Amino acid sequence: MSTSNPSSPAAASSAHPRPTQTKIFVHASSPQNPVDIAGIIAQHEVFAPLPPSNDPSYATLKAALPRRPVALILHGVLAHKDQIYHKKLVDALPIDSFRFDFRANHETPGSWGMAKFGDDVDDLRAVIMFLRERYNYSIELIVGHSRGSIVGWAYYARFAEAMRVDPEEDIPLWASVAGRWRMAGIHKRDAEFNAGFAKEGVYRWKVRVAGQDREVIVRPEDVEAFAKFPMEQTVRNFPADTDCLILHGTADKTVPTCDAAGYVNTLTGPGRRPGSCQLCLIEDADHNLRGKFDEVVEAIVSWRQSRLAARAAPEEAAQRAGLPAAAAAPSTGEAMERTWRQSTDSKVRL
DSSP, X not given: OOOOOTTXXXXXXXXXXXXXXXXXXXXXXXXXXXXXXXXXXXXXXXXXXXXXXXXXXXXXXXXHSOOEEEEEEEOOTTOOTTOTTHHHHHHXXXXXXXXXXXXXXXXXXXXXXXXXXXXXXXHHHHHHHHHHHHHOEEEEEEEEETHHHHHHHHHHHHTHHHHHHOGGGOOOEEEEESOOXXXXXXXXXXXXXXXXXXXXXXXXXXXXXXXXXEEEEEOHHHHHHHHTOXXXXXXXXXXXXXXXXXXXXXXXXXXXXXXXXXXXXXXXSTTSOTTXXXXXXXXXXXXXXXXXXXXXXXXXXXXXXXXXHHHHSHXXXXXXXXXXXXXXXXXXXXXXXXXXXXXXXXXXOO
């Protein structure tokens, strides 16, 4: 939990002008499900994108374009790019950002599926490749809420080896917000789902998204596929060189707060750098962090700043490079205690 201080989002946004925001579309050229992804790029210094890579001038123009860091913001289930804290985070971050609608959400067309996480990972990959190729961006940070958290973990697991061997693939910072660990917990909604299954074989999930009513279909096999998603194995494949923030509200009734412990327990054991996984609990915050957006944004922005500083320190840089450590690796308990102390020191209090 964090309290108001000079590094609050209001203070952060006053330290730099609000970025210029432009809607763009990214083509995801999946052979079976091509789609144009709607997103908003926020730039502190506006510059024109590069031409397609097959343009004769591409290599020359890219060589002359400075490499800039960018943050990606991923929304939750049946939501949209401007949901909850997203716009406040865009304004508070000192780097450029890109937020977008996953396929079959808001302004991006496509077929929605409760457990189609692979499609979402493909969308994220298309966005990353586009930003690297057309804007020469380096992806520094990804922030994922709820379903967006699942997608982020899945992306890191899928490309963990590429990140290990290719510096251009590396994404050093990852913030998981209100992420589900025990995927089988979805069965707590079985009474709701089963009423629809018994009546017509499907459950009609009705929601209101960006001011518009929406209905999607959930089938029994969708619920089972969701419940069986291998979250623990996915997180075990998380790149050792990446830092993560686990953020959760203490009043979350959709995904219990205790789910955050699964991530922390997995990512603070031997072999992980002390402080590379940190936990932040937002007191009285529900699943969508309503009424707590400023605290959420402050936690993410402060954590980013502290981890970038830590990663630049010689001792940690040596650890990430695989050089011998000066002392033995701490136990899980020691790592968690040190993580707690570092979090409180950086005003992201547990």
